[in-house]
Amino acid sequence: MSNNGGTPVPLLAGRDLARKHGRTQALRGASLELHTGEILAVTGTSGSGKSTLLHCLAGIVRPDQGSVVYAGQRLDQLPEKRLSVLRRTDFGVVFQFGQLIPELTAQDNVALPLMLAGTARTQAHARAGEWLERFGVRGQEELRPGELSGGQAQRVALARALVTGPKVVFADEPTGALDSLATEQVMTALVHAVRESGTSVLLITHDAQVAAYADREVRLIDGAVAAEVAA
């Protein structure tokens, strides 16, 4: 994908984003670009504005200033209805705690987004099964989130985020509550899956070992992107 200048057009771009939370200025002029198929890590200390940046880029909150352009359209100006359709069709989201529905089995959790989009139950279940297998949680389909380990639950959450074939996955500290071996399993599964499907990932983390799974790192300091310094 390139424009006439030969520079690749980013799939998602935030420019000069500012956003206040109460009296806290969480973002002060943050800009970044995410390209097709790219895994981008956004790192920074607690309170540097990482999660707010993800929320603005994913269309969960609107920035006070600046723009968010996704596939050629201004996300920050899109009416709520169209925005919520786009979030459902094009984006997948994973948080530190997977937010799986506790009453549903792993397979039902993964099948749910497909069924909400109109896929028949049998077909949705088959697709969910394939994704659970890809994430190494085959055999646990019938378990409920409370019966899964932290690492298994996060892999189910990732399967749920990817099952609809999103263009971008937003992951906010997806391994924040896991030990290093479970982290490795979750990250390896995520990287292998998105490399196959060509999905872009915006990965928020404070952990350098997790950021090292990404292609590139953008560092946030006090709500803005730190200038890049050549090594």
Next chain:
Amino acid sequence: MVPMSTRHILLGLLATGPSHGYDLKRRHDERFPQARPLAYGQVYTTLQRLVRDGLAEVEGTDSDGGPERTVYRSTDDGSSELSRWAGEIAPPAPFVTNEIFAKVVVSILSNGDPDAYLRAQRTAHMERMRELTAVKTAKDADLATVLSADYALNHLDADLRWMTTTAARLTTLTAEVDAA
């Protein structure tokens, strides 16, 4: 940094059975994939010293169609020396002699720009961590590769944590100096 004990590593490799220098070098490089490869010269000198000290002995020669090679085996003294060394506690880094640490201190002393240095060093560390992560997550990565990449990753990560904290301390320090 305490140098790795080549003699004990060779004794360790001999613990699985008699072997010749060429084979020991090859197995060393396989078992310690991220370590500096052993030079053949070093392998032979070390083997001769092990024999001199009674920790290894010559078992015979092996030609196997090619050039004749001396085959060594560990002695009983060699085995007990190996288990003594393997159980001995390594000193938990008694002195801080790290180049990154030294550069930051010198930079503060000389009114340099430690912050810019720390950011550039972070970029280099992250680049290396991405390489190691790619090596480790490759579908055909064997256990020795995974273990050595993990070891390197955790040490680079420790550097990065120290660098992040230091950068934050420098900001506070500068603010205090400016306010004075």
